[in-house]
Amino acid sequence: MKSLNRSAILNKVREDGPISRAKIAKQTKLTPPTVSKIVKELLQSEIIIEKNQGESLRGRKPTMLVINASNFHIIGLDIGPKKLHVVLADLDANLVEKYQTIIPQKITNDGLLTLMKESINHVISKRHIDKKKLIGIGVGMHGVVDVEKGVSLFAPILQLRNIPIKKFLEKEFELIVKVENDARAMALGEAWFGYGSGVNSIIAINVGRGVNAGIIINGELYHGEHFIGGEIGHMTIDIDGPRCSCGNYGCLQSFATGPAIATRAKHEIATGRVSILSQWVDNDLELIDGKMIHEAAKKGDSLSIEILSQAGRYLGIGLTNLIHTLNPSRIIIGGGVSKAEDFIMDSVKQTIHERVLEQSAKQTEILLSKLGDYVTAIGAVSLLLVEVFPPDQQSRTSIVL
The missing domain is CATH 1.10.10.10 (Winged helix-like DNA-binding domain superfamily/Winged helix DNA-binding domain)
Structure with missing residues (x-):
């Protein structure tokens, strides 16, 4: 009591x-x-x-x-397919220090754990933080995560399995460690500090090299029976579509992600379509990536604008399926692809408007995250804030300060 x-x-x-x-x-x-x-x-x-x-x-x-928000700090990690972001935040999620580093290709489990340790030590040492005022470490990890054990079961793009993140970091730093899937961490960050605040049910979509969803229903994160709830990137959109990295065909991830957008641009140019992209890469099409296509679209390149709009339509189909399944109050979109908002959001919203079943479902708010590149790291910080300020003490063990 x-x-x-x-x-x-x-x-x-x-x-x-x-x-x-x-x-x-x-x-x-x-x-x-x-x-x-x-x-x-x-x-x-x-x-x-x-x-x-x-x-x-x-x-x-x-x-x-x-x-006394500024007196205590939490470390948040966002471990993506290519970069590792680390933040040091106070209890209001003000970022007092942030750091990012590239994750080497073909990294091993031990190599990734060492990179986490070194990155955490970097932000602690830069601010000379009293470790007694560090509450804990939150980790948002891409892929499938066993939340109870704090283990990364499968990081598909890194091709790593069974990484004991919680055990390793707790031993190294003698702090409480919480590990969550990156999209679910993002959703929690949105619920605490973004457009999900004060809303009962939200879905946060992270669209970058993959497509993941963090789902909050009645204020609680939804994980699913085997921790794969929200892996919407592997929702089938077209059974005759291209093969996905997961081995299936026609997944949403094969149409709406940065690599998928780049693949389509390369194909269109190779078959004769004209684009400023050819000049930019001196006809070496393998150099084309999603960021470059966005830049070309801003220059008025018709092919790039068309490709981004098409990606928005596919994403809109995926979101329509989510609306029909879960009927959230809001859907919040973040990740690298969301930066091309001027070229994808109209087609996302138009597709939803055309396809949703009920008139009321057309009122589902579709918003872009306002928390920026560090949204998942802020979400990782929120994993500890939930423990410090538990909304339902009966279902959580709060951290005693």
Whole structure:
């Protein structure tokens, strides 16, 4: 019961601070002595602090309480197919330090773990952070993750299996480590600090070298029975489509990702289509990538504009399937491909509008993430914030500071 009360008070201060002890007692329906006792403990732990006194119509002015966000830090990692992003954030997800490094091709399990360790040490040492004020480490890992064991079961693009991320990092840093699929971490970050805040059900889509979805239903992350819930990149869009890296044919990933967009551009140019891309790469078509196609589209290249629009239509088909299956309040799109928003979003929304079953489903909001390149790393930070400020103490073990 004390833990439940502590959680209720912490969340009230986080959500409504600056707030007085009396208002906390009134709004949580806890007795003033209970609030005073727990607040005293929280002040001693320095997770909350007293601020300037508030207004009062009569009598002594109340002392206000706020979260001491800048006093504690969380490390967040985003491990993608090509890059590793690391952030050091405070309890408000303000990024006080960030770092990125390239993941070498053909890296091994041990090599990737070592790269994580070195990157974490880099951000800690740059800010000279007191390790006693480090709450933990959150990891957003691409591919299939066993959340309970903190193991990366399969990272398809890196072609790595059974990476013991949690065990390794907890041993190295003696901190709590939470590991999650990157898209689900992204969804959690959106729920805490992005367009998912205050919304009951959202789907966050990460479109880059792959297509993954993080699904939040009734405020809870959905994992699926075998941790593959949200692997929408392998949803079949066209049974006669190209072969996907997973071995199946016609997956969404084969149409809407950066590599898929580049593959189509190469094919069209090789069969005679005219494009500024040919000049840019001096006819070495293998140099064409998704970022280059976006740049060409901004220059008015008709082929690049057509290809991005077509990718948007395929993505729209995938999102329509999600709307029909889960009917979320909002869908939030992030990842590298989303940066071409001027050329894909109209076709995404038009496709959904044409294909959804019910008129009301056309009202599903389709938004682009506002959290930028570090959205998944911020989501990884949120994996620890859920433990510090648990919305349902009965289903989580909160971190005691």
